[in-house]
Amino acid sequence: MISEILIAPSILAADFARLGEEIAAIDAAGADWIHCDVMDGHFVPNISFGADVIKAIRPVTKKIFDVHLMIAPVDPYLEAFAKAGADVITVHAEAGPHLDRTLQAIRALGKKAGVSLCPATSEGAIEYVLDRVDLVLVMTVNPGFGGQSFLESQLDKIRRIRTMIGDRPIRLEVDGGITRDNAAAVAAAGADTLVAGSAVFRGKSSADYAGNIAAIRIAAEAGRVPQSQDNSAQPLRVGESARLR
Numbered sequence: 001m002i003s004e005i006l007i008a009p010s011i012l013a014a015d016f017a018r019l020g021e022e023i024a025a026i027d028a029a030g031a032d033w034i035h036c037d038v039m040d041g042h043f044v045p046n047i048s049f050g051a052d053v054i055k056a057i058r059p060v061t062k063k064i065f066d067v068h069l070m071i072a073p074v075d076p077y078l079e080a081f082a083k084a085g086a087d088v089i090t091v092h093a094e095a096g097p098h099l100d101r102t103l104q105a106i107r108a109l110g111k112k113a114g115v116s117l118c119p120a121t122s123e124g125a126i127e128y129v130l131d132r133v134d135l136v137l138v139m140t141v142n143p144g145f146g147g148q149s150f151l152e153s154q155l156d157k158i159r160r161i162r163t164m165i166g167d168r169p170i171r172l173e174v175d176g177g178i179t180r181d182n183a184a185a186v187a188a189a190g191a192d193t194l195v196a197g198s199a200v201f202r203g204k205s206s207a208d209y210a211g212n213i214a215a216i217r218i219a220a221e222a223g224r225v226p227q228s229q230d231n232s233a234q235p236l237r238v239g240e241s242a243r244l245r
């Protein structure tokens with residue numbers, strides 16, 4: 001099944017001193033989703049922000065909050081992020097021993113459930129939870145920092161996960177080192193949702209942001225292998241909140 005390309009700028013690359021303005025700017029510049037990188041300094045060697053920041057920025061935009069939890073343990077914090085305004089809550093398969101239960105808990109909170117894999121983790125780790133998720137997030141860098149280089153090794157994993165997904169209404173998101181130069185390759189491999197931080201926020205003005213987002217989108221769309229349209233079950237779309245489940 002083919003679904004439209006979505007671009008999800010990561011606010012980790014935004015100017016934190018003007019976070020609300022930056023989010024309004026990428027919203028106006030054509031961002032489909034807002035990717036919020038939550039880091040705890042334990043699961044990843046960096047600390048970013050928590051649920052209170054998500055709550056503070058929620059009124060700034062109506063766009064989907066795509067919350068990427070790079071934290072462990074994760075279960076104790078799910079409700080706080082759900083209440084703060086997350087629409088998609090993505091957890092790492094590596095963050096704890098009971099992934100199936102965690103994904104069920106996200107859906108029980110009325111949110112879309114995502115699972116993310118670090119570069120060294122095989123796609124086999126999600127084989128038995130595909131019916132628990134609305135999104136699979138393939139890390140194309142080692143999580144923890146923006147501005148890193150894209151790991152080519154992940155292209156094969158993206159292709160394999162695209163095959164595993166089959167006709168399920170699941171989005172395949174990629175995250176880390178995504179630019180206009182590799183967007184075609186990740187889209188051709190099967191990604192339909194592209195996170196980009198430094199490639200969107202460079203230039204530091206909304207005019208630059210709009211051009212950066214458009215360039216990534218155009219490159220990704222150009223890279224897609226034409227497939228037959230199948231509208232049987234559409235995955236998450238722009239502006240769609242928790243309505244598909």
Ligand code: DX5
Pocket residue numbers: 010012013035037068070141142143144145146147148175176177178195196197198199
């Ligand atoms: C890394 C984060 C990514 C990162 C993307 O741990 O999950 O979302 O912020 O930033 P760039 O696009 O600059 O690699």
Ligand code: ZN
Pocket residue numbers: 010035036037068175195
């Ligand atoms: Zn991320």
